Amino acid sequence: MGGRPVPCYEKPERISAIERALMDTGGHRFMPVREHGLRPITDVHEPALVDLLEHVWTDAIASGATDGAAPLIPDTFLVGPLAAGGFGGEGTARPARLGAHCLDTATPIVAGTYLAARAAVDVALTAAEIVLDGESLAYGLCRPPGHHAAQAMYGGYCFFNNAAIVAEHLCGTGATRVAILDIDYHHGNGTQQIFWERSDVLYVSLHADPARAYPYFSGHAEETGGGPGRGFNRNFPLPAGTRVDAYAAALDEACATITDLDPDAPLVVSLGFDTYERDPIGDLALTTDDYARIGAMIAGLNRPTVLLQEGGYAIDAIGANAVSFLSGFGA
Numbered sequence: 001m002g003g004r005p006v007p008c009y010e011k012p013e014r015i016s017a018i019e020r021a022l023m024d025t026g027g028h029r030f031m032p033v034r035e036h037g038l039r040p041i042t043d044v045h046e047p048a049l050v051d052l053l054e055h056v057w058t059d060a061i062a063s064g065a066t067d068g069a070a071p072l073i074p075d076t077f078l079v080g081p082l083a084a085g086g087f088g089g090e091g092t093a094r095p096a097r098l099g100a101h102c103l104d105t106a107t108p109i110v111a112g113t114y115l116a117a118r119a120a121v122d123v124a125l126t127a128a129e130i131v132l133d134g135e136s137l138a139y140g141l142c143r144p145p146g147h148h149a150a151q152a153m154y155g156g157y158c159f160f161n162n163a164a165i166v167a168e169h170l171c172g173t174g175a176t177r178v179a180i181l182d183i184d185y186h187h188g189n190g191t192q193q194i195f196w197e198r199s200d201v202l203y204v205s206l207h208a209d210p211a212r213a214y215p216y217f218s219g220h221a222e223e224t225g226g227g228p229g230r231g232f233n234r235n236f237p238l239p240a241g242t243r244v245d246a247y248a249a250a251l252d253e254a255c256a257t258i259t260d261l262d263p264d265a266p267l268v269v270s271l272g273f274d275t276y277e278r279d280p281i282g283d284l285a286l287t288t289d290d291y292a293r294i295g296a297m298i299a300g301l302n303r304p305t306v307l308l309q310e311g312g313y314a315i316d317a318i319g320a321n322a323v324s325f326l327s328g329f330g331a
């Protein structure tokens with residue numbers, strides 16, 4: 001950023017910190033993860049993206065594009081006039097093709113990326129099935145996160161869109177009114193893009209105003225969906241320094257949108273803690289205690305709920321923030 005290298009804030013310690021904090025409460029059950037195969041992923045993402053993520057690392061090693069120590073980050077992007085007519089692509093080496101399917105330079109691919117992204121989807125779908133089987137609440141500790149991943153694009157630390165895959169899975173069980181509430185600091189551009197023209201999935205997001213915050217090009221209030229999806233996309237951009245009272249006022253409105261929809265499937269929550277006051281990449285001002293209030297407001301919707309971990313990079317506080325949030329659910 002600004003010509004300076006910045007660390008990759010999305011790291012394994014985030015999830016182990018949450019897990020440890022939840023274990024310390026002694027009040028939660030940890031469930032085994034079930035494998036779901038590729039089908040739920042290709043129901044949402046284009047085969048070209050899935051193929052790329054599966055094979056690009058081994059291709060890059062074979063061709064010498066990486067020595068195995070350096071991550072893969074594209075340097076040439078399919079933008080503007082270059083993108084006209086789409087991208088046929090198969091003749092282009094996968095490492096060179098990364099820039100046709102990537103939003104940014106902040107999402108390195110390493111040896112384990114594909115398997116990790118697959119595992120995060122399995123975690124999300126397992127959480128959804130636990131709720132479909134009758135539990136009122138399940139929390140998928142997904143890593144990598146998902147909400148920036150679009151049909152054919154990865155980026156923003158996200159590869160497969162865990163929440164969108166769960167929502168599509170719920171539609172596959174016969175639901176016609178599915179709601180995704182996204183309370184990560186960043187706008188979930190991927191989720192918005194995937195369901196943009198859909199009236200069976202409502203996407204509601206509270207996030208930092210894209211005028212100043214990633215992903216910059218989506219998340220404005222006037223983006224309300226297209227075609228049959230018009231009115232089924234709601235964005236609540238927030239100013240820097242937003243504290244809990246102003247946040248709760250926006251969340252109240254977001255929750256009312258969900259109540260109006262009256263979903264016929266469990267509520268899907270994209271849960272990020274990068275709204276925390278000391279998050280290294282956020283600028284909102286929520287405290288650990290505030291997450292209990294936010295959790296209670298979402299619990300007040302009184303619906304079976306699937307929580308899916310998105311962002312949150314203040315590792316020393318992320319566990320306490322998760323515990324506080326769950327306390328709002330009485331969990």
Ligand SMILES: [Zn+2]
Binds near residue numbers: 184185186310311
């Ligand atoms: Zn985020």
